[in-house]
Amino acid sequence: MLRCGLFSTIFVGEYVGSKQLNMIPTSTYIRKRRKAIVDGVSGSSEVGFSDSKPDFAEFRHVALQEVVNGVRKPDSRLRDGKKVKKEYGVRGGAPGVHKLESARKIEIFSGGVDVERETAKVAGDTAAVEGRCEALLKVMDDMASALDPLSFNSSVAFVYNPLHYARKPHEEYVRKYGGKEVECLLVGMNPGPFGMAQTGVPFGDSVLVREFLHISSEVDPPEIMHPKRPIIGLNCPRREVSGQRLWGWAQARFGTASAFLDQFWIHNYCPLLFMESSGKNRTPDKLSKAERASIADVCNVALRAVIDMTKPRLIVGIGQFWHFYSIA
Numbered sequence: 001m002l003r004c005g006l007f008s009t010i011f012v013g014e015y016v017g018s019k020q021l022n023m024i025p026t027s028t029y030i031r032k033r034r035k036a037i038v039d040g041v042s043g044s045s046e047v048g049f050s051d052s053k054p055d056f057a058e059f060r061h062v063a064l065q066e067v068v069n070g071v072r073k074p075d076s077r078l079r080d081g082k083k084v085k086k087e088y089g090v091r092g093g094a095p096g097v098h099k100l101e102s103a104r105k106i107e108i109f110s111g112g113v114d115v116e117r118e119t120a121k122v123a124g125d126t127a128a129v130e131g132r133c134e135a136l137l138k139v140m141d142d143m144a145s146a147l148d149p150l151s152f153n154s155s156v157a158f159v160y161n162p163l164h165y166a167r168k169p170h171e172e173y174v175r176k177y178g179g180k181e182v183e184c185l186l187v188g189m190n191p192g193p194f195g196m197a198q199t200g201v202p203f204g205d206s207v208l209v210r211e212f213l214h215i216s217s218e219v220d221p222p223e224i225m226h227p228k229r230p231i232i233g234l235n236c237p238r239r240e241v242s243g244q245r246l247w248g249w250a251q252a253r254f255g256t257a258s259a260f261l262d263q264f265w266i267h268n269y270c271p272l273l274f275m276e277s278s279g280k281n282r283t284p285d286k287l288s289k290a291e292r293a294s295i296a297d298v299c300n301v302a303l304r305a306v307i308d309m310t311k312p313r314l315i316v317g318i319g320q321f322w323h324f325y326s327i328a
Contacts, residue, residue: 132179143302157277166200168217177261185312190270195240197273202266205243206236228279
C-alpha cells in the first residue's frame with residue numbers, strides 16, 4: 001500500500017460494472033481484508049494487504065529477472081523472513097517485460113513452451129496494446145473537446161487544458177507506457193500548475209518527466225495565459241511537489257518507468273486547471289455544485305473507459321480526488 005505520508009489522502013476503490021465506483025479509506029480496506037483472511041474467505045480477486053507489506057510491496061517482483069539461454073530463472077526472494085519462489089505466466093504486462101515489441105523479452109518458462117506460438121502471442125498482444133493506446137488517446141481527445149464548451153463563474157479567471165496544448169507529450173506518455181492491463185489504477189483530481197499543466201503527464205514534474213519517463217515532446221503554449229502562470233513546458237524550472245512524491249516513489253521502488261507502468265497506470269480525473277485572477281490555483285472541489293456536475297458528466301465517461309481498458313484490480317484515489325468525486 002502507498003504510505004499515507006506520500007499524499008494527503010489515499011482511498012482504495014473497486015469498479016463495479018459500468019455504473020458504480022466504490023471507494024473507501026485504506027484503513028477500512030485493510031480492516032476488511034484482515035477480517036476476510038481470519039474468516040477464511042480471502043479467496044477474492046482483491047490484492048491482500050498487511051502491515052508487513054507497505055508501499056505495494058507485493059509488486060516488488062517487477063524488477064527484471066535474469067534470462068539465461070532464453071529461459072528466465074524463477075524469481076527467488078526473501079519475504080517476511082522466508083525464502084519463496086514465484087513463477088509468472090506469459091502475459092502482456094508480465095513483470096520484467098518492458099516493451100512487448102521487443103522480441104528478446106519473450107518469457108519462456110520451464111515445462112516446455114512452443115516458441116513460435118508464444119512469439120505469435122506476443123505479436124498479437126503488441127497489436128492489442130497499440131489498439132488500446134489509440135482508443136485511450138481518443139477517450140482523452142473526446143473528454144478535452146467535451147469540456148471546452150463549459151463555462152465557469154467569475155471566480156475562475158483562466159482555464160488551462162493541457163490535453164490540447166500539451167497533447168504531444170501526453171501522447172508520448174500513452175504510446176510509450178499505456179494500453180496494458182494493470183494491477184492498479186491511480187487517479188488524481190486535476191493538473192497542478194507545475195505538473196501536468198506544464199508537461200501533459202499526470203503528476204508530471206518536469207525533471208522526472210524528462211529523466212525518469214524519458215519524454216521529450218514539445219509543448220505548444222496556449223495563446224491566452226495568466227502572466228503569473230506561463231506555460232514553459234518540460235523545461236519548467238519549478239518542481240511539482242506531488243509529482244516528485246509519486247514518480248520519485250515509483251523510481252525508488254521500481255527502478256524504471258517501464259517496470260512501474262507495467263503494473264500501474266496514472267490518470268487525472270479532470271484535465272482542466274482552474275486559476276483565479278490572482279493566479280491562485282482553484283481546485284475543482286471549490287467550484288459550484290452545477291459546475292462540478294457538468295465536469296462529472298464528462299469525466300465519469302472518460303474514467304469508465306480508462307477502467308474498461310486497463311482492467312485494474314484496484315483503483316486508488318490520490319489526494320483530494322475522493323472528496324471531489326463524493327460531492328460532484
